[in-house]
Amino acid sequence: MKKLVGLTMIAAVALGSAGLLLGDEANAHGYVESPASRGYQGVLDRNTLGWTEALNKYGNVITNPQSLEAPKGFPAQGPADGRIASANGGLGQIGDYVLDSTGVDRWTKQPAKTGVNTFTWQYTAPHSTSKWHYYITKNGWNPEKPLARENMQLIGEIKHDGSSASNNKSHQVTIPSDHTGYHVVLAVWDVADTPNAFYNVIDLNLTSDGTTPPEEAAPAKPTNLKISAVTTSSLKLTWDTAANASEYNIYRDSKKIGTVSGTQFNDTNLAENTTYSYQVEAVGKTGEVSEKSTAVKGTTQSSAVEDNETPTAPTNLHSMETTATSVDLMWTKSTHFLGVKQYDVYRDGKKITTTTANRFKDTGLKAETTYSYKVKAISLGGNVSEESTAFSVTTKEGSNQQTTWEADKIYNAGDKVFYEGLEYEAKWWTKGNRPDQSDVWKLTSNQVVKWDTNKAYDGGTQVTYQGKTYQAKYWTKGDQPGASSVWEIR
Ligand SMILES: [Cu+2]
Incomplete structure (x- = not known):
């Protein structure tokens, strides 16, 4: 093909x-x-x-x-x-x-x-x-x-x-x-x-929507600011959508720490067992800024606290790149109130590695083989999550790099080589026989080549001879197309 x-x-x-x-x-x-x-x-x-x-x-x-x-x-x-x-x-x-x-x-x-x-x-x-x-x-x-x-x-x-x-x-x-x-x-x-x-x-x-854009109204003050998902180093802020807001500025202890378009913000890299105060302001389309929201305080967890929870299971396990010999796995990070220490990666039920990142490249695999992966998260205190949903992936076909025929190399039955742009397969052990001339090599490229009196042809093979194309009815060697009934003109 x-x-x-x-x-x-x-x-x-x-x-x-x-x-x-x-x-x-x-x-x-x-x-x-x-x-x-x-x-x-x-x-x-x-x-x-x-x-x-x-x-x-x-x-x-x-x-x-x-x-x-x-x-x-x-x-x-x-x-x-x-x-x-x-x-x-x-x-x-x-x-x-x-x-x-x-x-x-x-x-x-x-x-x-x-x-x-x-x-x-x-x-x-x-x-x-x-x-x-x-x-x-x-x-x-x-x-x-x-x-x-x-x-x-x-x-x-x-x-x-x-x-x-x-x-x-x-x-x-x-x-x-x-x-x-x-x-x-x-x-x-x-x-x-x-x-x-x-x-x-x-x-x-x-x-056209047929209307002239309305005068930009001033953004309303954000309300219902809440803190959740508190860990030793991070917490999550959420608030209600404010009228006429296109984005929001977030303040920690009166310093602006970020701008988002949605109504949530993850604050990370915090010190443990520390209290912080947060406010949010809305920004309108033309840059007009609302009053700041009511301040809300949150205290990060202390790592001295007993780790009595399992992390969430890793999700969205997928491959970033699959080759004939490797699968580049990635997944969405797990969460835990004290933090996730590492992930264990399993291939077909066997643990193959432990990694701190949410990515692992599995190498040395077999081509065209299906593997099933799962990942578990482990918290700082050593609690293990449920396993992720299994991710099945099939490696690609083996390299279709062209192996060029070499005169001094030994080839065994089934070996494939390229010679002058065409692919041949060895029918049996051979060395030093040119693929275009010798019987041991069968042309696998789907291309019609010139008839050669020294080559054997299987039934169905097509050749050209004196400008015409012929197809062999059965195995033949040395029978000249046009002069032998084994060759049918096409
Ligand atoms: Cu990815």
Whole structure:
């Protein structure tokens, strides 16, 4: 099956991985589900267009809309201009740039109105997160030209507190009222604990919401500030949404320590057995600041306290990259009131390592083999959590690096080599016999080569001779095509 190229091969790969859609693919963490991102629209189109046509239109993203990953730091870093929609072709194992195709009618456009829009993510691995940021094409952009940063403007930033993305799925972003017609929004999810981000473009057909934006009202003072999840070194603040707030400033002992867009904040790196006072203020869209909330006090735990609780079980166990010989495991950190000391990692029921990080690369594995992993957390006091949900993953095919035939090397039956661009398989022990000339080598590349009187051919093999193509009916050697009935003309 070496002849499969181009789209046919992509189709074969895609169909083969159809079962992997639920996110155990390498580097597969999330996508914008609503309004549908370009890649997710491809998934939806599989049902209406069928696989082949959807692959043709969208590329391999239709098997993995959650895999559009590239380095963080947009717009200074991140995918190159012209490669923004495909995140540098960042589909993990198969780079492809189909998503970067351009044209005013190339992509399905989602209807939307200017003004406040809600963008909702679907996370398949909700990593800890620093922020999301949104861009839109500038007025006057050219849909026939590759998407480039200089033609995009920032329209929203959602700051997060470094916790899992799962508590921040929907974002309110304002599309400027002067943007109508076809525009592309770029949504970027900056993961906090890897160097990468996820890049999704959304094709919109914008109509005016018909209203002039209301005068910006002053943000209300945040209320119901509460402290929870207190450990020896951290605590969590939560509060109620304040009217007209676009983000919140957090103060510890009257010093500003952070800004978030949601209504929670994890304060970390605190001293144990210490009391802190917190306040939160709301910030409006134009920067106007509310009164500070009522102060709330919290005291961190003392490590002298008896450890009488088990940590939470690790969650979201997944692979960041799977090769033929390795699986790069990652999971969401466990919590415990005194802290988590370490994690035990199990492969097929056997403990293989202990690690302090929430990541472990298992190496030295066999190709095309399914392994099942579980992780347990251990608290500072030595209490062991429940085990995580098992994560099954199959290593990739063995290296398909080309081994070039060498005259002085011994080959055994089944060994495969390349010679002048074609792949051959040894039928039995051999040394020094050129693959294109000797009987011991069987051509496995699906390609028609010239008939050679010294070679044996199995039934079904095709050759060319004097400009014509022949197929052997059965095993033959030395019978000239055209002169022998073993060869059928094709
Ligand atoms: Cu990950």
